[in-house]
Structures are given as structure tokens and as C-alpha cells.
Amino acid sequence: MKKTTLMKKLLATTVAGIMVASLTACGSQAPAAPAAEAPKEEAPAAAPAAEAKEEAAAPAGDGVTLEFQQWWGVEMPDGALQEIVDGFTAQTGINISLLSNPYADTKTQIAAGASTGTMADVVGLDGSWVYDFAKQGAISNLSELMKADGYDDSQLSDQIKYNGDTYMIPVVNFAYPLYVNLDILEQAGVEKVPETWTEFLAACDKIKANTDAAAYCIPLNTEAPNGIQNQFMSWVWASGGNMLKDGKPGLTGNDTVTKTVELFKTMYDKKYLTDGVYALQEQDMVNEFENGRLAFMIDGVSHLTTITNESPDLKFTVAPQPKADGYTGKSGMDVACWGIGISGNSEHQAECMQFVEYMMSPEVNAKLAQIANAFPGNINANPDYSSNSELFLKAFDLWNTCYAINEFTGAPTSEDLMRSFNEELILYLDGDTATTDDMLANIQAAWEEAYN
Amino acid sequence: MNTANQTAKIRKKITPYMYLMPTIVLMVILLVVPICMVIKFSMLDEAITSKAPSFVGIKNYVKVLTDKNFWNAAKNTMFFVLVSIVAHMVIGMVFAMVLNTRYLSSTTKGLCRVIFALPWMFTASVIAILWRLMMNPSGIINYLIVTLHLSPEGVDWLASRSVALIAVTIINIWSGYPFYMISMLAGLQGISTDMYEASALDGANGIRTFIHITLPSLKPILISLIMLDFVWTLQQFALIWMTTGGGPVGSTETIATYIYKQAFSKYKYSIASTAAVLLLIICIIIGIFYVRHQRSEE
Structure with a gap:
């Protein structure tokens, strides 16, 4: 055999050997091996x-x-x-x-x-x-x-x-309190942070009339549909409502959820919401707030430090989420x-x-x-x-006055539950679904499929 | 003697396969095995999520093919792919011709080449962030629209059900045209100047020269580019996912986002595998055309 042929064969064998070895290494799982191994x-x-x-x-x-x-x-x-x-x-x-x-x-x-x-x-x-x-x-x-x-x-x-x-x-x-931009409230002529939905809508009206800022934001991008959990359902929970009944979907005939949908319809129709909410993600909402273009948002306390550091001149506070008119019980606070x-x-x-x-x-x-x-x-x-900051301590005090709640936790395919709610909410806000009851019935049907 | 001859013959036959072995092993592990697994999952009920999934034959295929969301995704995908390919081709051709013209200095051409090729350098996440900012209701595009009095108010680019698909297609066109531009520029530079000189002597104008010389000369490159672009755009996921997530209300849902949602949001791996197999079949058909075309060129 020629020397060059021998060399070629040797090289081919070596390359093949190396590749097989590397494949074995790549393909092997990473189980936690016994101590000695x-x-x-x-x-x-x-x-x-x-x-x-x-x-x-x-x-x-x-x-x-x-x-x-x-x-x-x-x-x-x-x-x-x-x-x-x-x-x-x-x-x-x-x-x-x-x-x-x-x-x-x-x-x-x-x-x-x-x-x-x-x-x-x-x-x-x-x-x-x-x-x-x-x-x-x-x-x-x-x-x-x-x-x-x-x-x-x-x-x-x-x-x-x-x-x-x-x-x-x-x-x-991580609790989700209401963030309030105090400068916008002052500019709009809102004297105190709203405590009820009526007060909240009145504040939104003033903000719309007297400032360039949006009153409220709900990020409805389908990529991460948790706007339904944090920025929508938190209103239900704050007013003592629930989306589940005996651990199963309980949306139809649910007074608090119905009223909350109508609250959002009002906010949407009166253009209190940030423009383009259907494509916004949670981070976009935080950016709008940091840039002074948003008066109210529901957000996690984990963002407190970031907002303070990134926007040191922003005058804001945290407050309890407004309750439905007439509700006097303890509020649930959304928690992640x-x-x-x-x-x-x-x-x-x-x-x-x-x-x-x-x-x-x-x-x-x-x-x-x-x-x-x-x-x-x-x-x-x-x-x-x-x-920790004074605002964090305030949020901690708020947390202690509420009960923690998040009904999506432990729910089946919960991201998909939020996504179907998200889509039906958009259809309702756009007028494609005639009534709140129709909208909730559609979601109920989709959710029941997930629970079965 | 005979045995020695036979051994030598076998050895001669086997040798090329031994050289191919590393590639074959790689292909089998990284390509064949996963594809077979996905095909298998597509014929099981509750694949992965159940310890003992049952064989259901083509039931999942019937389910997917009768799902209106799948057809909505297919329709959006077709629009997204076809418009992207046509726009890529037109823009790539125009820019390639600009860069190939003799009327620009080499410095200007070099500068334009870098600027025009920039979108190809960015990753999908950078492109998504960039365009999300520009297409924000209070972003620069709406600012220009309002400032230049093109419309009294801005457009909800990614938030409107009627505009979102066009918006993500525009983003994809922007991110993909440089591939055409660079490939066509290489093709244009390979066309002999003799042909252009002969057509000029024959009195052909610019349009005739383009139709009868430039286009036929670029045809082999163009066909390859279109086929590759078809497959790549068909599988585009990251850009759509990071801009609209397939929404609002499925208006930008493509087969790729449909598959992802079935797998990682609904945990229906069987349905996701079925849709993936259907996508694979389309890609294979295109692949066959591509290989045949390549062979005929040879």
C-alpha cells in the first residue's frame, strides 16, 4: 500500500472517530449521575x-x-x-x-x-x-x-x-399594586388617587381632557398574553370577584367579571387606553409609564427599583387598586x-x-x-x-392589607386560557362580538375544553 | 486469487461510503431521527404528555386540516411568503443594479453596499425590537406620516387586524432583501459586457436589454434564490413571534406560530407534530423542484 493512501485512510478513520465521539458527547443526556460517577x-x-x-x-x-x-x-x-x-x-x-x-x-x-x-x-x-x-x-x-x-x-x-x-x-x-404618575394627576386636576371605579373613570376623563398622556394600559400582545392576568383580572380580584367557581371556569353569569369587561369597554371607547394596546407587551407599558406618557398601570413591585433608577425624575407612587362601587370587603391583590x-x-x-x-x-x-x-x-x-425604598415599604403595607390571589396559577394550559380571553376581549372591544354575555360565553366554552 | 480480487472490489465499493460516513451519521442523528420522531408523534394521541399514547393513524391530520385556525394560518403564510419573495426579488434586483452601475464611483458603491446589506447582518430579535419601536403608535413612522400630512392620524401598524400582516411582511422584506441583492450583484458582475455592447449596437434600449440579456442571464440564480427564500420565509417564526405573537386575533398567525402555540402553549404535541409534518411536505416538494432544477442546470 502506498504511503499516501495509508495516510489518507488513517486521516479518514481519525476524522470519523472524532465525529462519532463528539456526537456521542452531544447526544448524551445530562442526568445527575451517582455520586461516585x-x-x-x-x-x-x-x-x-x-x-x-x-x-x-x-x-x-x-x-x-x-x-x-x-x-x-x-x-x-x-x-x-x-x-x-x-x-x-x-x-x-x-x-x-x-x-x-x-x-x-x-x-x-x-x-x-x-x-x-x-x-x-x-x-x-x-x-x-x-x-x-x-x-x-x-x-x-x-x-x-x-x-x-x-x-x-x-x-x-x-x-x-x-x-x-x-x-x-x-x-x-411579587405583588401587583397600582402605579400612579403624580405629575400627570396634578396636571389633569385629579386631586386624589381614585379608590372606586367611578372615581377612576372620572380621573381618566380629566387625564384625557387635560393632558397628552394615556390614562391606563393593558398590554394585549398575543406573544405573552399575561395582560389578561395582571392588568385585567386584577380588577376582578381587587373587587372580591373570582373567575373560577369551585375550581372550574365561572365566567358566565359572573357579575364582577361582566362589570370589569364593561369597564374596559368604556375605557377603550373613550380612548383612555394607550394607543396600540393590541400589540403592546408588558415592557412597553412600563416604558410608557417611565416616559411619563401613562397615568396608571398595574405592575409588579419587581419593577419599582428599575423605574426609580431609570427615571429618577418621575414622581410616582403605588396605591391600592380601585374597587367596584359599593364593594367594601377586603381586596385581592394579584401576585406572581x-x-x-x-x-x-x-x-x-x-x-x-x-x-x-x-x-x-x-x-x-x-x-x-x-x-x-x-x-x-x-x-x-x-x-x-x-x-429598600420607601415606595417598596408602602407596597409591602398594601400587600399586608390585601389577600394574595392569582387564579391562573395551577390552571391547565393557563397561558392558553389567557390567550383565548385576550382574543375574545379584542373582538368585543372592536365590536365584533355583540354583548359581554356573548363574549364571556365564548371564553367559557374555550376554557371548559381545557379543563375537561 | 479470486477471493483477493473480490475483497479488493468490495473494498473499492465501500471506501467512498466510509468517507461519507461522518456526514451520514450526522444526518441520521440530527435530521432523520428527529423527523421520524415527529412523524411518529403526529400519529399518536397525546404524544409526550401521556406515558402510554395510543396510535390514532391519520386522525390528527383530519383534525388539523379541519381546523379553521390552521387554514387561517396557511392563508396568512401564503400571503407573507409570496409578497415577501416578490418584494425581495424586486428590491434586490433594483439595488443590485444600482451597485453594478458604472455611473457611481467605487467609494460610493462600497458605502452603498455596506448600507444596503446592513439588514442582513441583524439578528431577528434586533430587527423585531427596531421595527416595534418604529411602528409604535408614537414611533417615528407615524410621526413622519402625521408631520408630512399623509394622514391626520397615525396607523396602528402592529395593533390593527387589517394592517398587522402587511406590517410584519414589510419587516420581513426589509430583513431579507440583501440576500437577493448580494447574490444578484454577483450574477450581474458575471454577465459579459460584450453582450451589452452588442445589444447597444443593435439599438436596444435599456428595458429591452434588461428583458432580453440581464434577466435570462440571471435566471438560474433567480430560481435558486426564489426556492430558498420560499422555504426560509415559510419557516419564519422569530420575527412574527417577537413583533405580534401571531395576533391580534390570529391576523398574523402563520403555520410556524400555529405549531409553536400548539406545542408550548396548549401542550398538544401531536397536533403540533402533525402541522409540522404538513409544513415539511411543502418544503420537500420545493426541495425536489430545487434539486431537479440544479440537475438540469448541470
Whole structure:
């Protein structure tokens, strides 16, 4: 055989070998291997390269490495979440490998992981995902794990259940109060923040007549239809109403929901709403408020610091959401949360539960809440808010006067529920659907299909 | 001796396949296996979400093909694809001819080349953010419309059910024309000047020269570009998702956004797989035409 031929064959074999080896590496899943087989150095290689990965800095204890996929790390100050999980490693010797990505990416990756059985060991969850992941068996039954551990769940502010068992624990909560631009109110001649719907509409009228600003905004872009949850349904909850009846859709014949739809129809017809709401996303609404073009918005307290930092000259406050005329009961306050759950595929269920318990311990939970500008998920946690702004403390006081509510949490395909509501609301606002009852009947039918 | 000959023959036959093996392995793992899985899911009930999905044959196909939302998405997709392709071709051709003209200095041409090619450099997310800002009700486009008295009030570009599809198509046209422009410029520079000189001697005007020399010379490139663009635009997801999310009320829903919503919002992976297979069939048909055309060119 010629030397060149031999060289060619050798080269071809080597290239083929390398490619097969690399394919094997790419194709291999990233399960949490048994302690002895999973040295810390191997974990990063198994995780997707594109993911922002922060390795646990503490030395490996018994060698177990848990992957913790969430969006929180991106929304907290640099290194803050790493510092918190390092505390767990120091205590237990269990390494935590953080997979931090923005919310939307995390959602897609967790959904993909749920489908393929490659979900990270511990995952950050949104309440609206729980029903579907629990139904798929992608996330573990925490009730069983808590029972096995003898964990006292009475200290938890809430638990998100499926078929009576807990599948997600809210770690921190973000309340959604009413943000008010005081400059616009002053310019419009509105003397006090409205407390009832009549006062609110009167204020909107003055704002429309005397300023260039919009009175209210509901982002109705279909990409993320949570405007229905945060900027629409919050009005129902603030007036003591509900969208569900006995855990099932209860929209038809629902007085509070009907009145709320009519409130929005009035706002739309009288052009109190920001222009182009059908294409706006939540961030657009925040931008409008920051730029002084929006008088009122319902938004999470997590944006307080951002708004203050980005628009230091903006004179604004937070206030309770106006109630329906005549309602004197306690208001529900819309709440979003960072929830935590455990992958059904994780081989380290006990270690994962240990980590969840650590995150929910009063001290750690208080620290997380303080850093994230949120309210704790453990009722015994006592966050030190002394360094937080006055407005945040005001929001905290408001939170304490209301009850937390979000009926989309734990609902089946909740994003799709919001989307169908979104579309029917647009059709009604545009006049394509004749009456509020017709609109609600259409949504009821779509929702019942999801619940069946 | 015979055995040695046979071995040599087999070895000779196998050798080319061994060279192809790395590519074949890659194609099988990254292409064939996922496609087969999606086809399989499309024939199962509650694929992925159920531990024991049952085989339902073509039931999902019937469901998708009788779903009015799917047909609405198909209709929007056709509009989006066809208008985009025609506009890409016209704009790409005009700009390529501008860059190929002898009336501009090489510096001006270089500068224009960079400016005209810029949209091709941006990622979908940058393009979406840019155009969302420009098409905002209080954005620069409406400002110009009102300032120049083209209309007493601005247009709800992405928020109006009657305008949104046109708006996202405009965005897609803007982001995609440079590909045509660059390819056609390369084609134009390859046309012999002798042909233009001969047509000038024959007294042909600019339009006749364009129809009888430029267009026929560019035909092979154009056909390839149209086929590739058809497949790419058909699969366009990010741009639509990040601008309108398929709304308002399905007015910009395309097959790609329909599939995404079925999979990641409704968790109906079987239906999503079925729609994906239908999309795949369309792409395969275009692919066959493309390969045949390439072969005939050879």
C-alpha cells in the first residue's frame, strides 16, 4: 500500500472517530449521575453549551451536583443567587450548578426538558406551568417528599397543587399594586388617587381632557398574553370577584367579571387606553409609564427599583387598586411568584428536597426576598427591608392589607386560557362580538375544553 | 486469487461510503431521527404528555386540516411568503443594479453596499425590537406620516387586524432583501459586457436589454434564490413571534406560530407534530423542484 493512501485512510478513520465521539458527547443526556460517577468537573460538559452557567464555587462534598434551572439569576444582582446556593454547598457538600436564562428561554427549555425527560434536577417554576408539568409527570410530588422528610409545611405561605398534592412551592411573591404618575394627576386636576371605579373613570376623563398622556394600559400582545392576568383580572380580584367557581371556569353569569369587561369597554371607547394596546407587551407599558406618557398601570413591585433608577425624575407612587362601587370587603391583590419544583427524572430526589428546604428556610428566604424586592414565601421569614425604598415599604403595607390571589396559577394550559380571553376581549372591544354575555360565553366554552 | 480480487472490489465499493460516513451519521442523528420522531408523534394521541399514547393513524391530520385556525394560518403564510419573495426579488434586483452601475464611483458603491446589506447582518430579535419601536403608535413612522400630512392620524401598524400582516411582511422584506441583492450583484458582475455592447449596437434600449440579456442571464440564480427564500420565509417564526405573537386575533398567525402555540402553549404535541409534518411536505416538494432544477442546470 502506498504511503499516501495509508495516510489518507488513517486521516479518514481519525476524522470519523472524532465525529462519532463528539456526537456521542452531544447526544448524551445530562442526568445527575451517582455520586461516585459525577465529579464536579463533568457537570458543565453535560449541560447545553449555550446556557449561561455558573458553577458552584464551593469544593465538592460527597460529589453530588444538582442542576438548578431558573430565570431568577438573570433578574437578581450579579452573583447574588450564586452566593445563596454556595451557602447550601457549604452546609451540605452538595454542589449546585446554576442554569440561569431569561424567563422566556427558561420556559421553553423546561418545557422541552419535560417532554424529553431531560429537565434539570431542580427547576424554577411559574404557577401557570404547574398543572401541565404535573399532569405529564415531569415534576415530582412535593407532598410525598415533604412527608418523607418530616417537613413542616405550615410555614409555607402557599403551595401550588395538582389533584390535591403539592407540586410547586412559591419561594418569593411579587405583588401587583397600582402605579400612579403624580405629575400627570396634578396636571389633569385629579386631586386624589381614585379608590372606586367611578372615581377612576372620572380621573381618566380629566387625564384625557387635560393632558397628552394615556390614562391606563393593558398590554394585549398575543406573544405573552399575561395582560389578561395582571392588568385585567386584577380588577376582578381587587373587587372580591373570582373567575373560577369551585375550581372550574365561572365566567358566565359572573357579575364582577361582566362589570370589569364593561369597564374596559368604556375605557377603550373613550380612548383612555394607550394607543396600540393590541400589540403592546408588558415592557412597553412600563416604558410608557417611565416616559411619563401613562397615568396608571398595574405592575409588579419587581419593577419599582428599575423605574426609580431609570427615571429618577418621575414622581410616582403605588396605591391600592380601585374597587367596584359599593364593594367594601377586603381586596385581592394579584401576585406572581418565583416557584420551585423538582424534576420527576432526577435521581437525587432527597438531595433536591434538601435544597428546596434550604431555599424555603426563614433566613435564606428572607435574604432572597430582600434581594429580589419581593415578599417571602415562608411566613416566618423576616426580610430586612431597611435598605429598600420607601415606595417598596408602602407596597409591602398594601400587600399586608390585601389577600394574595392569582387564579391562573395551577390552571391547565393557563397561558392558553389567557390567550383565548385576550382574543375574545379584542373582538368585543372592536365590536365584533355583540354583548359581554356573548363574549364571556365564548371564553367559557374555550376554557371548559381545557379543563375537561 | 479470486477471493483477493473480490475483497479488493468490495473494498473499492465501500471506501467512498466510509468517507461519507461522518456526514451520514450526522444526518441520521440530527435530521432523520428527529423527523421520524415527529412523524411518529403526529400519529399518536397525546404524544409526550401521556406515558402510554395510543396510535390514532391519520386522525390528527383530519383534525388539523379541519381546523379553521390552521387554514387561517396557511392563508396568512401564503400571503407573507409570496409578497415577501416578490418584494425581495424586486428590491434586490433594483439595488443590485444600482451597485453594478458604472455611473457611481467605487467609494460610493462600497458605502452603498455596506448600507444596503446592513439588514442582513441583524439578528431577528434586533430587527423585531427596531421595527416595534418604529411602528409604535408614537414611533417615528407615524410621526413622519402625521408631520408630512399623509394622514391626520397615525396607523396602528402592529395593533390593527387589517394592517398587522402587511406590517410584519414589510419587516420581513426589509430583513431579507440583501440576500437577493448580494447574490444578484454577483450574477450581474458575471454577465459579459460584450453582450451589452452588442445589444447597444443593435439599438436596444435599456428595458429591452434588461428583458432580453440581464434577466435570462440571471435566471438560474433567480430560481435558486426564489426556492430558498420560499422555504426560509415559510419557516419564519422569530420575527412574527417577537413583533405580534401571531395576533391580534390570529391576523398574523402563520403555520410556524400555529405549531409553536400548539406545542408550548396548549401542550398538544401531536397536533403540533402533525402541522409540522404538513409544513415539511411543502418544503420537500420545493426541495425536489430545487434539486431537479440544479440537475438540469448541470
